[in-house]
Amino acid sequence: MEIWHVIRAGDKYIFNFKDLRPWFDEWYDRNVEEQELDSEIARELAFPCWVFDHAVGFAHVTKWLVYNFPGHITERNPIGPKYRHIHLAPPDFVGLVNQARGRLKTVLRGPLWEKVGSLLSEPHTCSCWQKTSAEYLAALVKCKVYPLEESFPKNSVTQIFNRLEGFGHTSAAKDCKPCNVNWPECVSSACKIARGYFDGLCLDCMDHSKPKRADEDEDYWTHDFKPSARWDQNCRISHGEPTWYHSWLGRDDRRQKLLKERHKAL
Incomplete structure (x- = not known):
């Protein structure tokens, strides 16, 4: 897949992938949106969608894999063993x-x-x-x-x-x-x-829930999570509670506390 060669070059020459987001958006629309996924393509697309912060693509690919991949889901790196370090951390994808x-x-x-x-x-x-x-x-x-x-x-x-x-x-x-x-x-x-259970993983929920400071009580969820609001508040994709739950990258006790607050508010 040609997109991986761009990622390889970016890894070698330290590109700022944020500057390439518009280019990847166009590439995705042209090459993926109308293409029927299979097990190899979907597994190869997960990391590029994450690298270029393509929320719609990441949700689409992860939902497809959850429903259509037989057995334990893994990533696929098509550019060889030399670049095995280019992948999503297992807790951020495989898990x-x-x-x-x-x-x-x-x-x-x-x-x-x-x-x-x-x-x-x-x-x-x-x-x-x-x-x-x-x-x-x-x-x-x-x-x-x-x-x-x-x-x-x-x-x-x-x-x-x-x-x-x-x-x-x-x-x-x-x-x-x-x-x-x-x-x-x-x-x-x-x-x-x-x-109708799962809408794919949400990059925004993953980013919001991932601890960014030593004191997790000062993170995004403490300030901006409204227990009575939609599960996809401030997200670029529409989704329900299961996607929010499975996209969580913070501590489980924090997630359970937020769920209890949510259920009390409803």
Whole structure:
């Protein structure tokens, strides 16, 4: 990828990459916006988008990787071993995107399990609840989705969505209200929630949350974070709470404190 040769030259001759932002914006619009990403291109683009502070591109690439890369997400440096030092620090990329990918497993599991969990845990007077629960779980296994602990490490989230699109099992317990669950709706709802969960990493949230002084209590969040405001306040991309959460580079106890303040304010 030619953009990496520019980065290599900048590393060698100590360019100020901020001066090249307009050029990269134009390069990105011309070469990336209409191009369909794949695993290699997306992994190669993460660092350039970060270097040139391209918030839209970084969010786009990281979201694509979280949903479409099978297994553990890593960067890719296409210019050889001599330049291995040119990369994002693992806590600034690898840790964040894999944390978001792992969280999607929990997000998907919740609505997939909710109804069948109720059938398995609540007392019943009918004789069909066991068969109903077993048939639903067997249908998920047949789709090669369940258990998620086995399917997630080997497949992308999008592959799992695609398999769940083939889910067509319906309850045979038409005369039993507790057991007559609309299983296709449960599966469809789980996919919808998971698809809308993550908007990609936000460079502005990353920058704001990264400690810049010895005294972290004097950082951006102490002065400018409004608990009742939008999660993407002062950001160049639109996003919700999960992107804010997964883009956090500060101390976890500080993040949890801000979340509690936010929930109290709502």
